[in-house]
Amino acid sequence: MKHYALLISFLALSACSQGSEDLNEWMAQTQRKAKAEIIPFQAPTLPVAPVYNPPQPTGFNAFDFRRMETVKKGGNAPDTNRVKETLEKFSLENMRYVGILKSKQKVSGFIEVEGYVYTVGVGNYLGQNYGKIQSITENSIILNELIEDSTGNWVSRKAELPLQPSDKNTDTEQTAASANEQN
Template structure:
């Protein structure tokens, strides 16, 4: 009875022994062949650059941490930002509209002061010199019979605040059509 139980185990062991090493040997031969035939292609390293030391001439150069140099830079920065508008002040009504939505439709004198009549949508507003207008921190520089000159402050591509002039000209009935 023990023989009948051992027979399937012995037959299985013989079958497994016959499947042995044939595929592994082929794979190893192929890998050895590829390793022999493959040649690495490594570019040579570039020659190192010559280092030329820089001699700091303290006697002829300005002191890098001197107060005069710092004050000069601060003065240059202050002049650079003199055009920067006050971003924290309360806005006036006409500063919420872009200039291209405004049309000058007339002018008038009241108490010796010149006013321009500006139409925005269907409403008409009176503006005088010194009044704030437009979305680019504009100030009315001059009110004439035929135009309103506006000085705006905008940031350029470098982030500097620069002034530019804009003009709203009188719109006649012929030019509105």
Template sequence: MRLSLLVLVVVLLSGCGGAEYQDLRDFVKNSGANMRGKIDPPPEVKQYEFFAYNNDANLPNPFKPRKQDMRSGGGAGLNQPDLNRPKEALEEFPLESLKMVGYLYQNKVGWAVIRATDNKLYRVKAGNYIGLNYGLIKEVTETSVMIKESVQDSSGDWTERDSSLQLME
């Protein structure tokens, strides 16, 4: 067994010897001789034109906050929630942490059963508030709770966005 393996290795290695590779060496030597990389000329640099900023007294300073125009409703507006009303229990929790786990229909009113992060169950209906962003429950269905949240943007204006809680299966 060892002898046959040794003979096999000697036969295979004998094929690697010899000087018959001169044509391959010539090809490798000459193949890169005619290949020259072509580099595009650098782009023409245009002269920079300076701009003189005229300090017009009528322009606002971009580095100071703008004063809100009361006529446009800055800070208040139609979407501002009632900040003076008493908070409800589910307004202590972020909306993302609340889960709808059930639905009840009682006295012609649809109620959603919500589980909060304190592992308590809460019963809510349309008109209740939920979440940290003044979320008003608009509609309760068998599979979801439709919520309209009021959030304040960077300019102080209140905008509304729609959110929902889906029934967990």
């Protein structure tokens, strides 16, 4: 029985080997076709763009740097070598003009800052923008401030510190008025 099993296996193996010739021939033919010649890459040709010549500008050019350079930088600058006064440490928003004193030809103003009262006159400096007092009136102190602009020049502007009544006086007046109403 061993011989029959061996004979059947041999016949089965020999039958399988006969059909593989067609397969091998088909594989060889497919490989020959697959190795076809590769066409080399050609770069595309692009049309040449026309040259654009913009028109010449006429009139004022806001971005012309030559125009900006003709202006002298630092013009009208404040004197930075002088000794600063006490009230130049504070901004005008923190100051209150609370009174005026006239004696003969001299006029003095009283300014309250952080609970202290300072005496000022024409020509004194106030605020952080180099403000110089031009005049002192009963209603306000007029000063001339110097502000630096974007080109480095100093521009003069007027500022006013109006007279403000003291909080203590208004409280006393209100208390006296309410006491009179009750009587």
